Amino acid sequence: MPDPATYRPKPGEIPLEPGVYRFRDPQGRVVYVGKAKSLRQRLANYFQDVAALHPRTRQMVTTAASVEWTVVSTEVEALQLEYSWIKEFDPRFNVKYRDDKSYPYLAVTMGEEFPRVQVLRGAKHKGTRYFGPYTHAWAIRETVDLLLRVFPVRTCSTGVFKRATASGRPCLLGYIDKCAAPCVGRIDPAAHRALAQDFCDFMAGQTSRFVKRLEQQMRAAAADLDFERAARLRDDVAALQRALEKSAVVLPDATDADVFAIADDELEAAVQVFHVRGGRVRGQRGWVVEKVEDVGVAELVEQLLLQVYGAESGEAVPREVLVPQLPATPGDDVEDWLSELRGTRVELRVPQRGDKRALLETVQRNATQALALHKTRRAGDLTTRSAALQELQEALGLEEAPLRIECFDVSHTQETNVVASMVVFEDGLPKKADYRRFAVRGEDGLDDTAAMREVLTRRFRRMRAEQQDGAAVVDDAVAEVLGGDPADVPADLPADVPGEDGAGGGVDPATGRPRRFAYAPNLVVVDGGRPQVEAAARALADLGVVDVALCGLAKRLEEVWLPGEEHPLVLPRTSQGLYLLQRVRDEAHRFAITYHRAKRSRSMTASALDAVPGLGATRRSALLKHFGSLKRLRAATVEEVMAVPGIGRRTAQTVVDSLRAPAAAGAAGPGEELREQEAGLRVNTATGELLD
Secondary structure, eight states, rough: OGGGGGGOOGGGGSSSSSSEEEEEOOTOOOEEEEEEEEEEHHHHHTSSSSGGOOHHHHHHHHHOEEEEEEEEEHHHHHHHHHHHHHHOOOTTSOOOOSSOOOOOEEETTSSSOOOEEEEEOOOTTTOOOOOOOOSOHHHHHHHHHHHHHOOOOOOOHHHHHHHHHHTTOOOOOHTSSSSGGGGGGGSSSSHHHHHHHHHHHHTTTHHHHHHHHHHHHHHHHHHTTTTHHHHHHHHHHHHHHHHHHHHHHHTOOHHHHHHEEEEEEESSEEEEEEEEEEEEEEEEEEEEEEEEOOOOHHHHHHHHHHHHHHTGGGGGGSSSOSSSSSSSOTTTHHHHHHOOOSSSEEEOOOOOSSSHHHHHHHHHHHHHHHHHHHHHHHHHHHHHHHHHHHHHHHHHHHHSOOOOEEEEEEEEEEEEEOOOOOOEEEEEEEEEOEEEEEESSOOOOHHHHHHHHHHHHHHHHHHHHHHHSSOOOOHHHHHHHHOOOTTTOOOOOOOOOTTTTTTOOBBOTTOOOOOOOOOOOEEEEEEHHHHHHHHHHHHHHTTTSSSEEEEETTTTOOOOTTOOOOHHHHHTTOOHHHHHHHHHHHHHHHHHHHHHHHHHHHHHHHHHHTSSTTTOHHHHHHHHHSSSSSSHHHOHHHHHHHHHHTTOOOHHHHHHHHHHHHHHHHHOOOOHHHHHHHHHHHHHTTTOEEEO
């Protein structure tokens, strides 16, 4: 770990002018970017006694290995350079105001020939106007559904629009007058763009002029005795009013403003912002961030404004920005920067009284509650896991809490293709790096109990071998102990989860190679009832393993079985310990069934091609590689099969006849027999998984 004293610059080398500084780690990566009115005074704060620094500041300066700076002329230039460097280098120690979820926006693609109204998330695009963010996407769709009656703007995708244009028929919305149908020429591009602009103006807060215009048209239609049109306009006015009712009026003077509030403690800060347009709350966002330095609200406000508005277009900056404290940068530099983004004057201030002060207090309460909720959830997770482990310790009579739990499950199809899985939970959380799966050696004819005994024997025999001898096990010994095919890797196996021949467990000090089963569990859980538990107990007893607790969880009544007990242990349905056992058991079942499906699929393919006379392993492999699947091969013609290198006409004809004969004659080949067996399996209707 670098010592800040080793790279501290001499005080005389640091200029007194304003500027921006960067801390870099030993690999040259930028880990922190900051700005200062006086670089010398600011950097001196980082190189004081390390023990006196804020914990995260201490971590930053001990991670860095060098510091560099750039002198600028004004505070505004420093502000802009700091933001650009943060965006460019993404320093790990800078406060990052990132959404705790992806907020939906109402977007109007004004950059297209025929603008489209849609719900969008994520990065913003040039030429598109955004309104929001909203808390829920359904709130946007309800608003759009009401407004399409008055502003029938296109909402269809590009594919639907092109198909309607080609066919000359509009979609359903065009028939029910909720779309002007520019796809079939009912409205020209200029008129449709004007309609989309009116939609944007209404969403931007210019609501009164549209309501007044419709009311005038309604009265004129009634005066002309055109009562049908007057009734339609009356319904349009009602639709606009219902859309307006969905947004609460908080500022009577139709103000456009963003209201920020911050609740913080020593290590974290919660931010809330209300987007007010036309005096109505149009959206809300929130973040919880970690504080790298011992900074106050003023510094947080400055960083918040830089990151929120730095990536936005000018139109996203409102006329007023209300904050709990003015930014730490002196003068009107941040306000000038916001005004430059918007193109007109932006007022940045702290409201002192009236409706705006009351609104700021409301946002502040939301920020305080968000911080409290964040801490409660984080503590609650740890508390819940601790309670679950404590309950298991008491219920199973263990000397200590089972910090490492291993669960085993066996999966097969009528005692064929027998496989097993081992999943590991540490401190109540899955540790996928230690997951293992087993191809049971005596596959066919083994029932659950025999397979479970074999798997437990192999797992703990390997543990004993590694405890007695730390030397690495050569590949032949690995194959003998594990007995699996390294190619049998489930399709959904994560990249960090090794298979039977993967890494995990401890590390051999002699070779540096990882060991697979070096760690002994505190508790072994088997998926099953009394028979499976007794089989596992016999396996442990044969190996002399006496310091590992054992239990089983039966699916039907969620009973906990202990070895040597005639009656199961029934935990309360509300027990956190039972919930943890269920999670462990379900994860083991998922992992086993995934491996079993992959192996079963290969065996089905192999059995179908094995029945083709005169077809060897090389040409079987070439056929599967060329067609990609047995289904495509079965549908291929003789000429298509002949396209595979090494396959002549006679062999191709034999392949086609053999693969199509069972289906045509109703006979059941090896592959079909296996499918008939699967038809009798029990299926979990909730997940679609096969039940052993």
